[in-house]
Amino acid sequence: MLDKDARNDLMERGYSRRQLGRIAALVGGGAALAPFAPSAFAQSQAARGVKGAVQIGANECWTGPFPAAVAAGASILAQGNRYDPDDLRGKLIKTVATVEHVPEERVMPWPGSGDPLVRSVITFCSPSKGLVTADPTFESAWRAAAWLEAPLAKVPMAPGAGADVRKMLAANPNAGLYYICTPNNPTGTVTPLADIEWLLANKPADSVVLVDEAYLHFSEAPSAAPLAATRSDVIVMRTFSKLFGMAGVRLGLTFAHPDLHKRMMRYDGFQVTGTLPMPAVACGTAAYTMADAIRARRAEMIAVREATIAQLTRRGLQVHQNSQANMIMLDWKTRPAVEVQKALLAQNVQIGRNWPIWPTVSRVTIGSADDMMKFSAAVDKVLA
Numbered sequence: 001m002l003d004k005d006a007r008n009d010l011m012e013r014g015y016s017r018r019q020l021g022r023i024a025a026l027v028g029g030g031a032a033l034a035p036f037a038p039s040a041f042a043q044s045q046a047a048r049g050v051k052g053a054v055q056i057g058a059n060e061c062w063t064g065p066f067p068a069a070v071a072a073g074a075s076i077l078a079q080g081n082r083y084d085p086d087d088l089r090g091k092l093i094k095t096v097a098t099v100e101h102v103p104e105e106r107v108m109p110w111p112g113s114g115d116p117l118v119r120s121v122i123t124f125c126s127p128s129k130g131l132v133t134a135d136p137t138f139e140s141a142w143r144a145a146a147w148l149e150a151p152l153a154k155v156p157m158a159p160g161a162g163a164d165v166r167k168m169l170a171a172n173p174n175a176g177l178y179y180i181c182t183p184n185n186p187t188g189t190v191t192p193l194a195d196i197e198w199l200l201a202n203k204p205a206d207s208v209v210l211v212d213e214a215y216l217h218f219s220e221a222p223s224a225a226p227l228a229a230t231r232s233d234v235i236v237m238r239t240f241s242k243l244f245g246m247a248g249v250r251l252g253l254t255f256a257h258p259d260l261h262k263r264m265m266r267y268d269g270f271q272v273t274g275t276l277p278m279p280a281v282a283c284g285t286a287a288y289t290m291a292d293a294i295r296a297r298r299a300e301m302i303a304v305r306e307a308t309i310a311q312l313t314r315r316g317l318q319v320h321q322n323s324q325a326n327m328i329m330l331d332w333k334t335r336p337a338v339e340v341q342k343a344l345l346a347q348n349v350q351i352g353r354n355w356p357i358w359p360t361v362s363r364v365t366i367g368s369a370d371d372m373m374k375f376s377a378a379v380d381k382v383l384a
């Protein structure tokens with residue numbers, strides 16, 4: 001249910017009664033998922049691993065959480081009768097604040113980052129305040145905007161480039177939310193911090209910039225966290241689902257001014273972020289300070305990625321340049337990506353989807369060295 005304040009706020013922002021009904025249903029639970037169902041369901045199916053296949057389709061890590069982090073998570077499971085036996089949520093926030101140099105009151109943990117991503121669109125966009133993103137990018141924000149009937153501007157990316165922030169601002173100079181995923185899913189390309197700073201300096205004061213850094217640990221790019229530590233119009237988002245190998249464990253973070261977090265939370269009274277899965281919290285807290293292990297995992301991924309690109313290039317295939325994350329964009333040129341994806345699955349290799357803007361380009365996640373050898377062998381067969 002929406003309380004009176006929330007209803008008034010939404011009415012003032014231009015929502016119709018019908019739209020309020022949808023939001024109330026979303027806050028209340030599953031019924032509101034109905035309008036999302038076909039595309040969201042398709043994506044959730046795509047993220048499901050096919051048993052026995054090489055799983056390089058969902059940008060997961062090829063291996064699980066660091067062993068010491070697994071042990072920390074496992075040790076909490078036996079105390080699962082308690083919501084938070086020893087202020088573990090507080091310890092996670094302290095740890096993250098120390099590592100990132102972000103004030104504790106600006107750090108918010110979540111069960112994954114998918115919720116705060118969609119919630120940002122719901123909070124800061126409306127039928128009169130649109131969403132602006134690059135294209136291709138992670139589509140979940142698009143679906144939330146469509147569902148809200150908020151104007152959506154998608155600004156095409158050049159292959160190998162980051163988001164074009166000047167074109168993004170021009171596409172809607174008065175948007176509610178500008179979403180920048182860096183490194184970007186699916187291209188792996190980085191949007192320079194200077195460009196994000198330019199956007200912040202030139203956008204309207206009341207619009208918000210969401211910087212999705214899901215893949216940051218795989219790159220050596222600097223974080224936008226210092227901006228979230230000082231400004232009141234930027235949210236930086238992280239997840240433990242990627243380099244930390246915790247996609248099925250569910251933990252994410254946002255860094256933002258407390259007022260932005262409050263606005264995001266006014267529809268559920270901090271319910272989702274206040275009560276977290278404690279094994280995930282303990283696992284993530286242990287992993288967050290393991291700088292050497294993080295570096296080693298990043299180096300391992302980069303070595304495998306570069307070897308994979310070299311092999312594909314030798315074979316005459318075209319890989320888009322400049323991925324700094326655990327994925328590459330592979331252009332099959334003469335064949336639709338959907339067709340090649342199916343053919344590879346028949347070889348027991350599950351690669352990623354394609355985006356409508358580039359119909360012959362597939363996203364391929366970088367798995368283990370062994371996964372990528374199997375992938376290359378399957379490509380040889382499929383293209384023979």
Ligand SMILES: Cc1ncc(COP(=O)(O)O)c(C=O)c1O
Pocket residue numbers: 058059111112113114115117138181185212214238239240241247251252
């Ligand atoms: C860019 C980006 N943001 C957010 C998410 C959501 O991930 P999670 O909910 O597992 O944190 C994903 C998942 O693939 C992603 O690629």
